[in-house]
Amino acid sequence: MGLWRKLIGSALVLGGIGAAAFWLLTEPKRLDAATLAELGAGDATRGERIFWAGGCTSCHARPKSEGDARLELAGGLELDTPFGTFVAPNISSDPQFGIGNWSQEDFANAMMRGVAPDGSHLYPSFPYTSYARMNPADVADLQAFMKTLPAVSGDAPDHRLSFPFNLRRGLGLWKLLYLSDEPVVALAADAPQQVALGRYLAEGPGHCGECHTPRDLAGGADKTRWLSGAAAAEGEGIVPNITSGEGGIGDWSQSDIASYFETGFTPEFDSVGGTMVEVQRNLARLQPADREAIAAYLKAIPPHPNGYPARASPAG
The missing domain is CATH 1.10.760 (Cytochrome Bc1 Complex; Chain D, domain 2)
Known part of the structure; x- marks a missing residue:
């Protein structure tokens, strides 16, 4: 009986320590x-x-x-x-x-x-x-x-x-x-200011990676495949690869990308579709310099192959 009491007591102590550690680690952290x-x-x-x-x-x-x-x-x-x-x-x-x-x-x-x-x-x-x-x-x-x-x-x-x-x-x-x-993408100290602005807009307020980057089982973005496309959060669709890697938008010029943001038309004159319709409507409200900056960033980031089995064009 003495041994069992000790084991139970030890388990309770360890459980209490674990609970306290969990509580401290999970405490919301403010600015x-x-x-x-x-x-x-x-x-x-x-x-x-x-x-x-x-x-x-x-x-x-x-x-x-x-x-x-x-x-x-x-x-x-x-x-x-x-x-x-x-x-x-x-x-x-x-x-x-x-x-x-x-x-x-x-x-x-x-x-x-x-x-x-x-x-x-x-x-x-x-x-x-x-x-x-x-x-x-x-x-x-x-x-x-x-x-x-x-x-x-x-x-x-x-x-x-x-x-x-x-x-x-x-x-x-x-x-x-x-x-x-x-920042997700490291830029050289002498990177063009336009690319740095595009990184800020795309990685920060524009939150492009939230949809265009694959996620792991816990729902976190896989930053090693940044913007390579992903399975859509809903249904069975995909969100396209917007890097210059295979299956992405490598054959789009910077001006093609900026024009797509403004007009909703791809270089092949396909029109924007799916949830990107709303995104493009918002981007069209930006100044041309901001759209150009995001386009410059997308041309400058590391290329990745599709983060999903290729099933649609980059305009999807």
């Missing part, structure tokens, strides 16, 4: 004071550029919205994934149902650390793994612009997730593996 100091006052005019670069309407406007209704960020879009169904929330300026009462610090922590105002982890269906690379001042500008948009009442439905994915605390471990503010 530090130095980063918060970089936010600044926020400028709505500059923030509009970040709004379109980030494609906020693609997920947070009501599905199939057109015209000015695209600026009503009521949420409701459903994303059916192997982990469950994620629903885009209301992020309008409504103080009750949206984020109108969020402080600048609340907004920045959600964007760059995936932490909600109540201190809980946000699910990475919201692409904070990309937004973590953003300039804090751009985050403040984005919030300033979003405050000018219509307040929309009404809650979007909750996520529908099964165990264990409905336990947000475990996302702390996921973030340890996948959340980083470091």
